[in-house]
Amino acid sequence: MIDVLLVDDHPVVRSGYARLLEAGGDIRVAAEAPDAEAGYTAYVQCTPKVTVTDLSLPGSSGIELIRRIRARDTSARVLVFSVHDEAVVVDKAIQSGASGFISKRSAPEVLLEAVRAVAKGERYFSEDVRRVVEHRSPDAEREVINALSAREFEVFRLLARGLSPAECAQMLNLSQKTVANYQALIKEKLNVNTSAALVHLALRLGVVSGTGPTQLLGPKDGNH
Known part of the structure; x- marks a missing residue:
């Protein structure tokens, strides 16, 4: 079973993601959090296999959450799930220690696939994010x-x-x-x-x- 921590500031959104993930049968949502501070506390308490986080959060961003989690545990696996997929944002998330990055515009099955891949230690990018990163111009x-x-x-x-x-x-x-x-x-x-x-x-x-x-x-x- 893959234990997952969900971090998103909208309870309805978290509830939808939780139902989607747990419908797969091999994933369990061990904890939820509405912001980066609560997300870090939840990570320390339950040490999930995968943390799924948005980047836009009240207070500190998901980037800061990734940094703190990875500073505590270099083996931590964090998957970013966000509408913000600009190249510089993706780059910074990965540089901060994220294992993957998928767009919220992705099909539901992409989230399941991404969590399973990241849980196995693989990197995962949704197709639209991969295009953004691969086709960005030198800047x-x-x-x-x-x-x-x-x-x-x-x-x-x-x-x-x-x-x-x-x-x-x-x-x-x-x-x-x-x-x-x-x-x-x-x-x-x-x-x-x-x-x-x-x-x-x-x-x-x-x-x-x-x-x-x-x-x-x-x-x-x-x-x-």
Whole structure:
């Protein structure tokens, strides 16, 4: 039996995924969580074979959850299940330790196949995600983003959403001085001098959405 942890902020969505997974007969949903913090706690408590997580979560994103889980257990297997499949987002999820990435636009059987593959230690990408990754064009800015560590990317994401360094510090349980140091380092790595330039870069690369201040990889408006 494959024990799975589901992390998604919508209870109805989690319920649907749970029914789908358990209908396969060889998968059991051992725990559910609505955000990254609860997801990490649930992981520690039940140590699932596979963690299935969205990226857009209240507070810290799925990227931060992947980083924390993998920092605790390098053998952990995490599958991302998200509508956000831009190349830079997929790259960062994999760089943070995800074992696979499938789009929420995938057919139901793809989720079952992906969980089984990841549970066996394989990597798995849905066909649409694979196309995005394979056909992306060379991009110097994207390569710079990939040079950011998972923690730097999380601070970048929060700053680009418009949070202040103090708010970032509170959300990530860091000191304001540490976040300020991250902010300076990020601007240096990304070669931007102002907060506005940082936001514009995040918009171009799909790290945040232009449709609202907290759309991509952050609290959602309910649209999947």
